[in-house]
Amino acid sequence: MQFPILSVIVFTPIMAGMLILLIPEQRKTEVRMAALAAATFAMLLSIWVYFSYDVAAGGYQFVEKYTWLPSLGISYHVGVDGINTPLVLLTGVVMFTGVLISWGLDDRPREFFAFLFILATGVFGVFVALDLFMLFFFYEIAVFPMYLLISIWGWKVTREYAAMKLTLYLFIGSVVALVGALAMYFTSGMGTFDMLALEGAGFSPEFQRFWFPFVFLGFAVLGGIFPFHNWSPDGHVAAPTAVSMFHAGVLMKLGAFAALRVGVMLLPEGAKAHMWWIILLALVNVVYGAFIASVQTDFKYVIGFSSVSHMGLVMMGFATLSSNGLLGSGVQMFSHGIMTALFFAVVGIVYDQAHTREIPKLGGFIKVAPVATFAFIVGGLVSMGMPGFSGFIAEFPIFMGVWRTYPWIAIVAVISIVITASYIIRVVGKVFFGQLPDEFQGHVHDATPLDKVALVLLSTILIVVGVFPSVMVPLVQSGVDNILRLMGGA
């Protein structure tokens, strides 16, 4: 029997979280060290999985399967393919950097890290699950700690409102998706929740067309699809820094990924029938999201809405159902995750120093925090799809996929690039350049060395993927080929 590496990755955070709770409350340094150790361990394992995945062989690897509730056909079945391997890596990286960024958190760090790690286990679990029941199980594990993390450690002004809104949105979404999943379970007549088995269930086209919108939209709510994106900027803004990083960086990918894995892969005929309006919704996400971001004055809301815009590109790539589009979406999920984690980390650093996020009141941060400025500029360039950075590697094939299906949508969507460039330039110019306001003189300080480690790690990943796409593209392509096989070679 091989080493159960995926299970170890999934359960490391929650075990560590439980152990952290045993540490006496006042020993905050030990709490942080334990959290960092666990996060480092999980990240190293996810890196190991990423680089030891055999692209040439393809398919699901590192598979583990144990019967769990045989009478209901539920098994603990996990494995990774080309689509979710980068997402596991993403989660590992965001977890590690999130712990680094939260080092200075002084309000009950023990409970904070415990909840954050429960969330991490949920996220890892969803990404590797090959059993529909397990996927929902981990999905709820991921959503619930979010409520506590935001309402306890969030921004005092809106945290209760935002936490409630986010949780309700996501629960409703998951219930709608669950209905679709149960319909699949009962209709298949196979008595199993195993997704690999359900892929071959041969659902009738009518069935697929009817249930696809439930499953896809139910999950896509968490991906921030228009018009159900509203919870996300509020949630981002209210959450503490590390949670925003997790939330925008990983959790939104959870929705997009589950919509793909359960919606598109199990109901391919339904996907073909419904994609024309999903691509329209995604188009609204992309352009409207960018536009709304450009008129925000709160630093964190700018980034929040930019996530809505960029997640629209992920959905758009899915909706093309083409090799290029899906490839682009796969890379975009990773790239956007890293980028937005970077953004929220920098926003957090600025806010911790300035105690305001109003863009007109900020200025001159390059003089006190050059590394954070550099990191934000890298993130900004990724965000505007600048060649040489990972965003370009992701967006270019998405647009190519759109060209293959609805050329005019590509022409409209591309406007978002200029809108994005304009607000990124405005934010960079206002927050980081210009004059440091007098009231900040002597009060604001550089990012801590740990923050810098996190920022440099995230920026480096964005540049490496942008310059050497071959570190990620063949892997994602192998996963895409599998999806295309389910679509009947479309």
Added chain:
Amino acid sequence: MDFSMQSWIANHLLTLILFTPLLSAAVVMLLPGKQDNLVRWSAFVLSFIPLAFSLALWFGFNSNAPGFQFEERYIWYESINSSYHLGVDGISLSMVLLTTLLTPLALLASFSIQENLKAYMALFFLLELGMLGVFLSLDLLLFFVFWEFGLVPMYFLINQWGSKKGEREIWGGRKIPARTYASFKFMIYTMAGSLGLLLAIQMIGVVSGTFDLIELYAQWTSLSGTLFGLSTSTVKAIAFWAFTIAFAIKVPVWPFHTWLPDAHTEAPTAGSMILAGVLLKLGAYGFLRLVLPLYPTEAKFYAGALAFLATMAIIFGAFASYGQDDFKRLVAYSSVNHMGFVVLGIAAAAFAAGTESATIALNGAVLQMFNHGLSAAGMFFLVGVIYERTHTRDLNAYGGLFTLIPVYGGILLFTSLASLGLPGLNGFVSEFLVVRGAWPIFTVYTAISMLGLLFTGAYILKGIKKVLHGPLNEHWIGRLSEINAREVFVIVPLMVLMLWIGVWPNWILSVINRAVVMFF
């Protein structure tokens, strides 16, 4: 060992030219502490490495062989079939030489920069990387990568090291620093202009399944049938304009030139030198490398419109230039005027591809690109020299300075006359070739453009007169120092080349001509 090392260098010469600036940027950033002089000299010395490699390229280049040379090709983005494909012909070779030549001079001109020197020098190297990448790419996607990437360092150079004076009112009545306005306009204008290019490149990739230019030259041009429910010719016409507008903005062709005077005026001296000297050439190079070979039919069909825009650029550029009281703005508008001749030559070549006149016009256009690179860089540098001493660019504030600073005066006179197109200096050769080539093809436009030359003379003389001649502005007596040795070292290589090309243009024309002849 030694032999294999040599052959490795010869086989990867273009990669070495392209990426030594990146290494130089890294080295500069890693230099210790705040030793500004160390940073200056290291950057300057490091910038000779790409120049040395380009000279090796120049002498290793066989101008009689057809096609591209020193090609390198590796898979870059496998899933969409794009590769890292580099190669040079005579046209790109001369542009590479221009870029690697101007960069050390611009860095030498930047010795007076005081703030954040390391970041400044590193950005300059990144800019060089972006420009060289455009000239060397033989893959459409790679071309676009470098095309866009070059915007970023230029944006920061203008935004951070640009002129500190001046404010611009934006809508809403709010006032922002002029350099913020100019850099934003530069970035957004060019990016918006590139959107059509981006879309067209995606579309070509989808239709052809490759981004390799050499394959596309054959495949894309011979395409027929219907695309996206439209006839191929309609799609191609739209794509042609998408390409054309992106490049016309960069050149810039009237009426897309309005970003240029702002960007030039606010940029630091060395930034203006590179902006006018090389960056504008990227647009013209795009016409040559992409538009003419990929859209020969459309280019021929719309050549008249392009020639019209070029004529307008020549005329209005000259008029606008004459109307300026700001020395730097005057020189900035002169770029619109001079680059108009490049576009006129390209339009003529597109219309009458294959004829002798077209060959002459295209030769002239490429040589004009090179020449304008020399003279515009020189002019912007000289404006910078006087600005550093007087802290004003207002032409009316100078007057009679020839007696105070005779050496500077002589140099300014020489460079201005080269820019004006005085026979014996470089500008004359290329403008003559363009006009000679375009005359039988677009007689009316060429005739009008030649009238434009008259106004070129007018604004250049205005500049000379206001600065050097007339009654001496006594305010400057005792407050003006002569051009120093470092500054002379910047301008002398440019002057030598101006004179050399003016007297004996064949050394460079033979290389360009072979490429142009093979072009058709």
